Amino acid sequence: xxxxxxxxxxxxxxxxxxxxxxxxxxxxxxxxxxxxxxxxxxxxxxxxxxxxxxxxxxxxxxxxxxxxxxxxxxxxxxxxxxxxxxxxxxxxxxxxxxxxxxxxxxxxxxxxxxxxxxxxxxxxxxxxxxxxxxxxxxxxxxxxxxxxxxxxxxxxxxxxxxxxxxxxxxxxxxxxxxxxxxxxxxxxxxxxxxxxxxxxxxxxxxxxxxxxxxxxxxxxxxxxxxxxxxxxxxxxxxxxxxxxxxxxxxxxxxxxxxxxxxxxxxxxxxxxxxxxxxxxxxxxxxxxxxxxxxxxxxxxxxxxxxxxxxxxxxxxxxxxxxxxxxxxxxxxxxxxxxxxxxxxxxxxxxxxxxxxxxxxxxxxxxxxxxxxxxxxxxxxxxxxxxxxxxxxxxxxxxxxxxxxxxxxxxxxxxxxxxxxxxxxxxxxxxxxxxxxxxxxxxxxxxxxxxxxxxxxxxxxxxxxxxxxxxxxxxxxxxxxxxxxxxxxxxxxxxxxxxxxxxxxxxxxxxxxxxxxxxxxxxxxxxxxxxxxxxxxxxxxxxxxxxxxxxxxxxxxxxxxxxxxxxxxxxxxxxxxxxxxxxxxxxxxxxxxxxxxxxxxxxxxxxxxxxxxxxxxxxxxxxxxxxxxxxxxxxxxxxxxxxxxxxxxxxxxxxxxxxxxxxxxxxxxxxxxxxxxxxxxxxxxxxxxxxxxxxxxxxxxxxxxxxxxxxxxxxxxxxxxxxxxx
Numbered sequence: 001x002x003x004x005x006x007x008x009x010x011x012x013x014x015x016x017x018x019x020x021x022x023x024x025x026x027x028x029x030x031x032x033x034x035x036x037x038x039x040x041x042x043x044x045x046x047x048x049x050x051x052x053x054x055x056x057x058x059x060x061x062x063x064x065x066x067x068x069x070x071x072x073x074x075x076x077x078x079x080x081x082x083x084x085x086x087x088x089x090x091x092x093x094x095x096x097x098x099x100x101x102x103x104x105x106x107x108x109x110x111x112x113x114x115x116x117x118x119x120x121x122x123x124x125x126x127x128x129x130x131x132x133x134x135x136x137x138x139x140x141x142x143x144x145x146x147x148x149x150x151x152x153x154x155x156x157x158x159x160x161x162x163x164x165x166x167x168x169x170x171x172x173x174x175x176x177x178x179x180x181x182x183x184x185x186x187x188x189x190x191x192x193x194x195x196x197x198x199x200x201x202x203x204x205x206x207x208x209x210x211x212x213x214x215x216x217x218x219x220x221x222x223x224x225x226x227x228x229x230x231x232x233x234x235x236x237x238x239x240x241x242x243x244x245x246x247x248x249x250x251x252x253x254x255x256x257x258x259x260x261x262x263x264x265x266x267x268x269x270x271x272x273x274x275x276x277x278x279x280x281x282x283x284x285x286x287x288x289x290x291x292x293x294x295x296x297x298x299x300x301x302x303x304x305x306x307x308x309x310x311x312x313x314x315x316x317x318x319x320x321x322x323x324x325x326x327x328x329x330x331x332x333x334x335x336x337x338x339x340x341x342x343x344x345x346x347x348x349x350x351x352x353x354x355x356x357x358x359x360x361x362x363x364x365x366x367x368x369x370x371x372x373x374x375x376x377x378x379x380x381x382x383x384x385x386x387x388x389x390x391x392x393x394x395x396x397x398x399x400x401x402x403x404x405x406x407x408x409x410x411x412x413x414x415x416x417x418x419x420x421x422x423x424x425x426x427x428x429x430x431x432x433x434x435x436x437x438x439x440x441x442x443x444x445x446x447x448x449x450x451x452x453x454x455x456x457x458x459x460x461x462x463x464x465x466x467x468x469x470x471x472x473x474x475x476x477x478x479x480x481x482x483x484x485x486x487x488x489x490x491x492x493x494x495x496x497x498x499x500x501x502x503x504x505x506x507x508x509x510x511x512x513x514x515x516x517x518x519x520x521x522x523x524x525x526x527x528x529x530x531x532x533x534x535x536x537x538x539x540x541x542x543x544x545x546x547x548x549x550x551x552x553x554x555x556x557x558x559x560x561x562x563x564x565x566x567x568x569x570x571x572x573x574x575x576x577x578x579x580x581x582x583x584x585x586x587x588x589x590x591x592x593x594x595x596x597x598x599x600x601x602x603x604x605x606x607x608x609x610x611x612x613x614x615x616x617x618x619x620x621x622x623x624x625x626x627x628x629x630x631x632x633x634x635x636x637x638x639x640x641x642x643x644x645x646x647x648x649x650x651x652x653x654x655x656x657x658x659x660x661x662x663x664x665x666x667x668x669x670x671x672x673x674x675x676x677x678x679x680x681x682x683x684x685x686x687x688x689x690x691x692x693x694x695x696x697x698x699x700x701x702x703x704x705x706x707x708x709x710x711x712x713x714x715x716x717x718x719x720x721x722x723x724x725x
Contacts, residue, residue, distance in 0.1 A: 022058065026050050026075065028066035032091055036064070050075055059083040067091045073103055076113065089114045102196070177249070177277030180256075183226050185211040185219060188272060197249060197277055211275075217241035221253035222273055240280060248284040252276045296450050299328060303454050307461030311468045317347040320458055326351035328450070329434035331359070331412050333366065335376050336422070336430035336462065345430075350412055362408045371401035375419035379431040385452050386419040389442045413437030418448055420455035424463035432458065486514045486717075489522040491585045491600065495694045497702060497716040501532065501665070509536030509578065510663045510713040511544050515552065517584075523551050523561075524717050526661040527580035528609070532713070539576030543569065543638065547580070558582035558605035559648035562635070566607075567642040577639035579609040581661055585721070600721050602659070603650045608637030610664055610674075613681060617656035619690075621682040625649050631675060657721045658697065660685070665712030666705055681705060694720045 022041040025033070036042055043060070045053040047069045054060075063079050063086055065072040072090050079088055092100055092115055101115060171178050177194030181187055187200070187209040195201050203209035212219050221237045238252040256274045306319035313336070321332050331350040338344040346367050348359040370377055375386050388395065391414055400406040415438035422429045432455050436443060486494035494514050509529025516522055525547060529540040547565045550556075554564070561582055569576070583604040604612055604624060611632050614622045625632030636644040653659070660681075667677035684704045688697055698718055706714065 022060045024053055024060040024063045026053075026063065026065050027069040028064070028091070029068050032064075032066050032068075047075065050078060054079065054082040059086060062087050062089060064089045064091060067093050067096060072100070087114065089116055092117055177275075177279075179211075179275040179277065181211050181222065181273045181275060183222055183273060185222060187211060187214070194277055197247065197279060198243065199245065215241055215243065215249070215251070218251045218253065218275065221251065221275075225253060225255045225273055240284065247279060247281045250278040250280045252278075292446070296446075299323070299450065300453055300457065304457050304461070307458060311465045313345065313462060313465045313469065314347075316458075316462060316465055317345065318349075320454075321347050321349035324434060324454070325349050328447075329418075330437050330440060331355075331435050333362070333376065333433045333435075334422075334430065334458075335366070335370070335380065335432075337380060337428075355412060358408055358411050362405065362412065365402070365405045365408060369402035369405050371399075373401065374399050375417060376431040376433050379419045379421045379433075380428055382421075382428065385421070385448055385455075386417070387443055387445065387448045388417040388419075389415075391415060391417060415440070416442040418443050418451045420448075420451045422455050422459035422462060424459050424466075429459050429462055429466075431455075483512060483715075487516060489514070489516055489585075490520060491522050492720045492722040493694055494524075495698045495716075495718045497698050497714070499665075499702060499706065499710055499714040501710050501713050509540040509576075510665065510715040511540050512661070512715040512717045513544060513548060514717060514719075515548065517552060517555050519555055521555070522585040522719075524583040524585070524659075524661055524719065525551075525580060526609070526663055526715050526717055527578050528663045528665075528713075528715070529576050529578040531576075536576070539574060539578065542572070542574045543576065543578055543580075546572070546574070547582070551582070557603055557648045558584055559635075559646040562605055562607050562638065563642075563646050566638050566644070569639055570642045574639075577637055578607075579634075579637045579664070580607045581605070581609040581612060583612055583659065583661060585719070600653050600655060600657075601650065602653060603648050605646055605648045606632070606634035607646070608634050610634075610662065610667065610678065613660045613662075613678070613685065614651075614653060615658040615660070615685045616654055619686060621686045623678065623682070624651060631678070653721060655722055658685075658694065659719050659721060660701075661717040663713065663715040665710060665714040666701075666716065668712070670711070694718055 025044045027047040172191045177197045178191040179194045180189045198214045240250050302323050306323050324332050334347040336345040346363045348363040350359045416436045418434040486496050513525040529536045546568045550564045551561050586601040612624045635646045
């Protein structure tokens, strides 16, 4: 047999007789229902049954709208239409009270609309007694409920009433705050919205309260309007001012003489000021958020730019520090580790130039004495980002074990700290510590997020720089291992130079060579394999070996050496193309007809290569093979046609001359004619000092002709010709 169904606790009870007073409880929660359950004349109904509950002829003394009602203010007109003057009480929770109170104030509800929390509900209704009241007592208590709740008691807070001044119903219920002030700052009146925005409910208009006490930032508007001339009667001034409650109000001020009659302080208020207040807190917060985000994006962009504009690790660290200080931090310490987990590089920068010496000492000390408990070490070992605020002496002692280093930290200043890792491809490269001193605002979580992203970008860029440096150093060492030191020969001292291109991490194809043949002749070679990669380096080493072996074993003239080398390249499948110049210095022999005893014989052949250049003892510069200033036409470069004819040129040069062989990286420039480029080299040789040594000459030529970052490799061989040693 089915059990009987109990009536719903929210269903309306039997209506009271018309001569009885009642409390109508609408849509309560279980706790609210329990708080008033023993009232003898309590009627409970759901929100949707309110119209039926109000149909009774007996007016309820109090209507309580529970916190479970979705839109309680929408039910108030229904209550007032049926029973004029009945007190309506709105139950709130800590979550709903702020929004509900704002809606009540904005809609300008009557003063007998009361907001109450669950904790104040029963004491207020039962006259603030701890035990349940005897039946029938609540009508007398309820009769004074509105006065009790609006008198500033701690148990409940009512909607603040408007000031006694009559602004008229339109202004009094306007959605913007309206304040009337005398030119001296005396508050003469305000509407309901202004009372809420500025918390003016405790003031009496025209009697107490001044603008400087509630909105001091708006006082200059009064002064500006007071100083305006008659032609500025309609002048409006505005600003955005913060309130003591943390809100931001857009304030517009205009001078007015239309002061309502009967307003306190109205007499003699010519030149009163009307202030319009609009709450722009949300817009202000949004603007600040956008500005903060824009600054963060700009900072990260400048960090990326500073790091990608150089491949030098020390310069990259210095640029990163300069971007972060002083905009983001007062000082920064960046550490990079090596393969042995030791600190290889430390950069420290403080915003105060006077502390540059302290920063330098910290940099040197930190590399040797940074403890495992230091934030930099904790982050670098995988501990994750750190945010530390309000660091005291105990925190400093735990983080910095070395007393001298700890004193340096004190001198630099520390109040708030961020530590983030610098991640690379294969692990953490190091860490970055950002510090603000006690005088600056503390770091927040938003700052930590920016620092982590800055560390990620820095780690990626530094990893690339390290990889480039490693490859570049390896390539340079490989290339130099293939370029032997010049030998001592009978025809004078020899100097050699090799400069790798600054922008290339790969090894190039330029080479030089100098060696003696069995008959005592000296062979000088400069060549350039097409390309700047490992294949060019491999081709360079093969061609150099082939040419060197043929020249030593055959003793033939330069053209035959190049011809044999070209054919050997085809037979050995050396798939490279190269330019080369070969010069042979012959032993001193008895002079022939027209020859001087001091003249030396040399022969040369060019395979697509710039011609040698000669500096005589008298300072004359001659381009070997040139005819009336025109550049000689070289033979075909190596690797194209092994049957192509090749020619050997001969010349007699005076004793004491300097012969220079070079690769095209020394003279060729993008957009410049080769004749002009070689003319610059000739000028550099001619303008050197008379007593200049061969080594000094090579250094000076490279310094004058090469840019800071060469675009191509350069190989150079110079010999100071003289009689047999």
